[in-house]
Amino acid sequence: MPKHTIIALVEDKPGVLNHMASLFRRRGFNIESIAVGHSEVPHLSRMTLVVNGANTMVEQVRKQLDKVVDVVKVSDITSEKVITRELALIKVKATSSTRSEIMQIVDIFRANIVDVAADSVTVEVTGDENKIDSLLNLLRGFGIRELSRTGRIALTRGETSPLPVKKPPKAKGQTPTK
């Protein structure tokens, strides 16, 4: 089944994430990753979801998501030209004899070492999934202690946003999320 990248602009209100996730759950989709954060418009968040599913199924869920009142717009950008990035923090086992080798690999990937301890280093890497997967494969031999990945975020290339918005909506009578 093809992998789909879906981006959504949603109002920053409690329950929206829950609502979106539940529409996927209901159809037996497993959400591979989900990333949410503020967008360029106050009170609106941009969400990037990666899901596996047949094209017609994904299109049906996209339409259902679009019906959620707090969802401003949803697009399946799988076939569009997009920039995707992911961030990973990787804690690798490191001894005095392996530390320099790890640092060389990290350099090649233009990643950073953000923490050093007696028996480990923590690597921060950004890129598309392939890059992060490749780095992980190389580091696996040293022993990976902990791993945290953000999941994909995506924007379409070029000037126009597929999700235009006119005015920010007013906050309604709900408890703020943050």
Added chain:
Amino acid sequence: MKLTGAQMICEGLVREGVEVIFGILGGSLLPLYDVLPQYPQLRHILVRHEQGAAHAADGYARATGKVGVCLATSGPGATNLVTGIANACLDSVPMVAITGQVARPFIGKDAFQEVDITGITMPITKHNYLVMDAASLPEIVKEAFHLARTGRPGPVLIDLPRDVQIDQAEFNYPSKPNLPSYKPILKGHPAQIKKAAKLINEAKKPVIIAGRGVIVSAAFAELKELVEQAQIPLVTTLLGISCFPESHVLSYGMLGMHGMAYANMAVDAADLIIAIGMRFDDRATAKVSDFAPHAHVIHIDIDPAEIGKNVRVDVPIVGDVKAVLKELNKLIVATKRIDWIRQLDDWRREHPSLVIRDGESLLPQYVIRQIYEVTGGEAIIVTGVGQHQMWAAQHYWYDKPNTFISSGGLGTMGFGLPAAIGAKVGCPNDTVWCIDGDGSLQMTIQELATAVQEKVAVKIAVLRNNYLGMVRQWQEMFYGKRYVATPLSSPDFVKVAEAYGLPGLRVERREEVAPAIQQAMAEPGPFLIDFIVEPEENVYPMVPPGASLAEVLEEPNKKTKPKAVKDSAKLPVSNI
């Protein structure tokens, strides 16, 4: 002007034109109920179970086209509404449900009678609100009603903590809702309408399938114009019944699992399906992969998510049915389709589908036919769910717009009585008959007390067969007649009615049927007739589960195979 949260809700309801609310109070709604007497415009109808409140609001909304309103307290009150809300959601009924909630400081603490009702109803409402600030109430009420009644209608829930009802805030009722991301598409795309018109004008064997969208959009005249102008045979879904006069020569009744054999054969043989305000429910399409195998499909619906959901569509038109049909009708060329209509009329003669056997026994179909005769087809018919529902759909001719009210999508047994009360409250000058089964009625029978207390003159016809009849029919046909858990020992409904304070009659013979119906109609208040009908009567025609519409069973062991259809080659859509 400063008002309490409770007053703001009432002010909002009044401004939205609400006249009736159905509900039951409880601890967390006391502040709201306390101010209700300040608003005599709002008639409150006390039901006996919150499910009844939701169904009554639903029946009221369907009969009047207005938004139905129901009230329930927190916790069990709110959860009791859930079935009624889901029912309204699946049948696209405009409804606002207001629930009490524990005071804000107690939310999330598993307080007494606390449930997360916004979480529970998320998948069965069009939208819902947990009100955390009294100042936001005017805006929320405005939005709730706007969402409920516009676009594809549906239920909206407002969860109202007890202390928010007491808090005071400035009341400024907005003239417009602030919903930037909610824009239902009403006007159909002109290029798509043009494509549809071309297909219709060229079709040899077109069939219209009309659904509840026609009723919601009140597109009765536009639909009639299309049918008559283009001479297109029309069938309806269950919820589309009464969107088009059923005694019209071009009406071929209901399609689907218990639809007319000739209606199903027409759809199966058609070269063009024009689906209007319907959603290709599995009970209507039967086996979806064999649905209308020779036909192109035009689908007109206000909800973009319905397009292509179940059935492949060649020409989708998203928009309000009335607006789209108005545009479409301008492009339709008057056509005569003599051969096609003659073919359908032949099928109707050969496969009559609605014959009632002669004889002594009191058949449920006969009772329905007598209700039709005595009321002259002028009544609003509200049904429960089960065999009686199908017979009521089949054996009564609905010529008057919007006179059939039934639970379609959810198939909620117990819908009939409370929905009939709601319909009668909304349309006090119409005769409202609740046709129910003994199984279905017993799920909400306590609402008899509501009808008596509020003097709601519903007429109730119970078709008692002492079975959960529809399930028994399936056990008979597909489970080797093993009647597990379907026999019912139903009470003497006449005595039950008497105990609740309304008159009733028991009818066991054919000749007693019409006089009993007349007596019920002559009575000023509610009236119940307990019809003791043939216990093991089955609903036919029937498309067995998993079969296609062409494989309709007309009666036990008699299968219909429509004649082979010639000329089934399709036009390539790209050439349209």
